[in-house]
Every structure is written in C-alpha cells, then in structure tokens.
Amino acid sequence: MFLHGTSKVNDKGHLEIGGVDTVEMISEFGTPVYVYDVALIRERARGFRKTFEKLGVNSQVAYASKAFSTIAMIQLAEQEGLSLDVVSGGELYTALCAKFPVKRIHFHGNNKSREELLMALEYEIGCIVVDNFYELNLLDELCKEKQAKMDILLRVTPGIEAHTHDYILTGQEDSKFGFDLQNGQADTAVKKALDSENLNLLGIHCHIGSQIFETTGFILAARKIFAKLHEWSNTYRFASEVLNLGGGFGIRYTEEDAPIPAAQYVEEIILEVKEQAQAFNMKVPEIWIEPGRSLVGDAGTTLYQIGSRKEVPNVRNYLAVDGGMSDNIRPALYEAKYEAILANRPLDQVEETVSIAGKCCESGDMLIWDLPLPKAGQNDILAVFCTGAYGYSMANNYNRIPRPPVVFVEDGQAQLVVRRETFDDIVHLDVPLMEQIKK
Numbered sequence: 001m002f003l004h005g006t007s008k009v010n011d012k013g014h015l016e017i018g019g020v021d022t023v024e025m026i027s028e029f030g031t032p033v034y035v036y037d038v039a040l041i042r043e044r045a046r047g048f049r050k051t052f053e054k055l056g057v058n059s060q061v062a063y064a065s066k067a068f069s070t071i072a073m074i075q076l077a078e079q080e081g082l083s084l085d086v087v088s089g090g091e092l093y094t095a096l097c098a099k100f101p102v103k104r105i106h107f108h109g110n111n112k113s114r115e116e117l118l119m120a121l122e123y124e125i126g127c128i129v130v131d132n133f134y135e136l137n138l139l140d141e142l143c144k145e146k147q148a149k150m151d152i153l154l155r156v157t158p159g160i161e162a163h164t165h166d167y168i169l170t171g172q173e174d175s176k177f178g179f180d181l182q183n184g185q186a187d188t189a190v191k192k193a194l195d196s197e198n199l200n201l202l203g204i205h206c207h208i209g210s211q212i213f214e215t216t217g218f219i220l221a222a223r224k225i226f227a228k229l230h231e232w233s234n235t236y237r238f239a240s241e242v243l244n245l246g247g248g249f250g251i252r253y254t255e256e257d258a259p260i261p262a263a264q265y266v267e268e269i270i271l272e273v274k275e276q277a278q279a280f281n282m283k284v285p286e287i288w289i290e291p292g293r294s295l296v297g298d299a300g301t302t303l304y305q306i307g308s309r310k311e312v313p314n315v316r317n318y319l320a321v322d323g324g325m326s327d328n329i330r331p332a333l334y335e336a337k338y339e340a341i342l343a344n345r346p347l348d349q350v351e352e353t354v355s356i357a358g359k360c361c362e363s364g365d366m367l368i369w370d371l372p373l374p375k376a377g378q379n380d381i382l383a384v385f386c387t388g389a390y391g392y393s394m395a396n397n398y399n400r401i402p403r404p405p406v407v408f409v410e411d412g413q414a415q416l417v418v419r420r421e422t423f424d425d426i427v428h429l430d431v432p433l434m435e436q437i438k439k
C-alpha cells in the first residue's frame with residue numbers, strides 16, 4: 001500500500017494519520033476534509049535545512065506559500081526556521097496575520113500592483129524578486145517617493161526546458177516570467193538596478209518549473225547564471241550575494257513517480273554552485289531555494305464520502321465523491337494522477353477497477369481514472385493521497401460548492417486550522433439587485 005509519513009493502518013483496520021483515526025475524525029469534521037500530517041512537513045523542512053548545514057553553505061529555505069497558504073501553515077514554517085515566498089498581496093497579508101518575521105519574506109510575481117509593492121515597502125519585507133522592466137521602474141519610483149531602500153533579486157529565465165507538464169514550466173525562453181538571460185534583457189536589468197539609488201541588488205533568482213525529477217535543469221541553470229555573473233563582475237563590478245534557484249523538486253504522487261530524495265537535489269545544486277564559483281574565482285553566494293510541493297505535497301490527504309455509482313456496462317464503473325475539481329483541480333488542469341484507498345477498510349481485497357468522479361457539473365471533473373478498489377459504496381470513505389500542495393490553495397467555489405476544512409494532525413491530536421465554508425460564506429459578498437432595477 002502507498003502510505004506516507006505517519007500514515008498507517010491501525011488496530012481497528014482504519015487509516016490513521018498523525019496518530020488520529022481518519023474514520024473517527026470525520027464524525028467531528030465531516031467530508032470532504034483536507035488532513036495534514038504535521039510531523040511529515042517538519043521532517044521535510046528539517047531535511048532541506050540540514051543538508052545546507054551539512055555542506056556549510058549560507059542559505060535560506062523559503063517555503064513557497066502558494067502551495068498551501070494558511071495562517072497555521074505559515075506559523076509552522078516559522079517554527080521550522082524557514083523563510084517565506086509570497087506572490088500576491090493576499091499571500092503577504094496571510095503571512096502578516098501569521099506574524100511571520102517580515103525580513104524573511106520574499107515577494108514574487110510577474111505583475112505586482114502598485115498597491116502590492118507599497119504594502120511590501122510599508123511592512124519592510126526582506127526582499128522583492130523583480131520580474132520585469134515595468135516593475136523595476138515602478139519599484140524604483142515608489143521607493144523614491146517613500147524614501148525607502150529595498151533589497152531586490154532579479155528573476156531571470158535561463159532558457160531551459162525542464163521535463164514536466166507544459167503548464168508548470170517556467171525556465172524556458174518563451175515564458176511570461178523573468179528577464180531573458182540570453183537576449184540582453186537581464187544585462188540591462190542588472191545595469192538599471194545597480195544604477196538605482198533606491199534599490200539594492202542582492203542577487204539573481206531563477207525557477208525552472210515544478211514537479212521536476214532530475215537535477216540536470218538546476219545544474220544547467222546554475223551554469224548559465226554563473227557565466228553571466230562572471231561577465232557582470234567584469235562589466236559592472238557586480239558580485240551577487242545571493243543565488244536563488246527556486247523550487248520545483250518533484251514528489252511521488254503515484255507508485256510510478258520516481259523523484260530523487262530532496263537532500264540529493266540540494267546537495268547536487270550546492271556542489272555545482274561551489275564548483276562554478278571556484279571556476280570563476282568568485283565567492284560562493286548564499287544559496288536560496290523555494291520548495292513548495294516538496295514540503296507539503298505528500299503530507300496532505302483528502303477524505304471524501306463515496307456517494308453515487310454509475311455502471312456503463314463493458315466500459316467503466318464510476319464512483320462519485322462529495323468533492324472534486326472544486327477542492328482538487330489538478331487532475332482536470334494537468335491530468336495529474338493520484339493514488340487512493342478506502343480509509344475505513346484499507347486492507348480489504350481489491351475487487352474492481354473504478355473511476356472516481358467529482359460532483360461538479362463538468363465531465364472533466366474526474367479525480368482518478370481506473371483505480372483498483374474493493375467494491376465500495378455509500379458507507380465508505382475514500383482517502384486520496386498527496387493532495388497537500390496546490391489542492392486547498394487552488395480550491396474554488398465552482399457550482400457554489402463550499403471549500404472543505406483543513407485539519408492538522410500530530411501526535412494523536414487533530415486541530416482545525418481552516419473551518420469549512422458555509423453557504424452563507426458563499427453568498428456573503430453578493431449584493432442583491434437594487435430596488436429600482438427590480439422588475
């Protein structure tokens with residue numbers, strides 16, 4: 001069976017996570033519900049940090065909060081000594097509500113608004129990762145207006161096609177993100193940043209994509225960046241204090257996925273950076289990384305109640321659950337694959353192959369195709385594994401379905417960290433028609 005972290009089958013023959021019986025848990029929290037194995041998140045965070053410590057490199061491991069941004073998760077990131085990557089005013093606001101140390105917040109995004117940049121300046125966050133010339137000019141202007149100085153990184157696109165789904169590729173030349181490293185844009189951006197009295201160019205950032213299984217892309221990116229750093233140290237006397245190589249480390253969603261261990265990604269990246277620095281006779285910069293999925297992905301499990309069943313003779317059997325693309329859009333968006341079991345009787349014999357449908361009014365709302373399961377029905381709970389990254393954070397109210405709650409489990413304790421949305425929550429932003437336009 002495909003179990004992660006503290007997940008196991010307990011004496012009652014139920015799936016247990018973090019010492020909490022998932023079947024008992026749903027009588028308190030209902031379904032669907034996202035359950036997070038806190039010990040596993042801690043283990044992943046410590047794994048990244050320890051690897052840097054072992055190799056004696058100054059570093060920041062910034063949790064990419066887009067993967068799962070809630071106050072409790074950000075507090076957990078803080079407890080584990082992580083830094084934080086945010087990409088919008090909303091994510092920054094969540095971090096501020098969590099009282100995350102502002103100097104360890106890095107602000108990303110390819111179209112930050114004036115208001116978002118002002119917010120970053122007002123709260124004096126650690127740094128802004130500048131993505132384009134529009135932002136470079138705007139930030140310079142705002143800093144001048146506010147008489148503030150801001151540390152920045154410049155995001156570059158190194159022209160690398162990592163092997164992953166097209167929609168989650170970001171390092172290739174034809175990308176909406178970053179300054180192109182090859183065509184002179186990055187050179188101009190470095191010059192402009194260095195010329196600005198309001199900006200302090202700390203270093204360079206690049207992120208080549210997500211759910212990547214090899215280190216080749218990261219290594220190629222580091223090499224291309226070092227060649228440029230060497231050039232810029234000659235032409236502009238610029239020495240990059242920081243090199244941020246982004247996130248994107250792949251995880252094991254199904255038995256077929258074979259990512260390398262997180263520590264190995266980091267070790268290989270560090271060794272390459274050290275080698276490049278030595279080759280160009282440069283100081284080894286601080287190395288920053290931004291894992292999202294690899295910190296929280298396999299720590300998340302979604303529990304659903306099974307409902308209707310439809311049999312299409314000689315074609316397939318559908319089992320529908322009480323959630324779907326509203327709480328996990330990844331299968332519909334990226335054809336993402338997941339594994340699942342029955343939480344209430346995980347050890348029962350497999351009897352059939354079924355396809356798991358969501359409840360949204362959309363044929364594409366399928367969570368898993370062709371899943372081997374015991375014969376299941378209305379009294380069963382389906383546990384879908386590895387939903388911790390980009391599940392809750394990409395959840396939506398399609399068909400006005402309320403978003404599920406989030407529960408953290410650790411050492412036998414379950415804590416609600418996001419409550420279930422209610423129908424009232426769903427309509428509370430609606431404004432009824434004005435009297436005069438009522439017919």
Ligand SMILES: Cc1ncc(COP(=O)(O)O)c(C=O)c1O
Binds near residue numbers: 248293
């Ligand atoms: C700039 C940046 N950093 C970090 C991440 C986190 O990626 P992942 O969740 O794959 O680690 C992303 C998302 O792809 C990103 O765009």
Ligand SMILES: N[C@@H](CCCC[NH3+])C(=O)O
Binds near residue numbers: 168210211330390
């Ligand atoms: N949301 C994507 C990853 C994109 C990450 C953000 N750049 C996923 O679920 O895989």
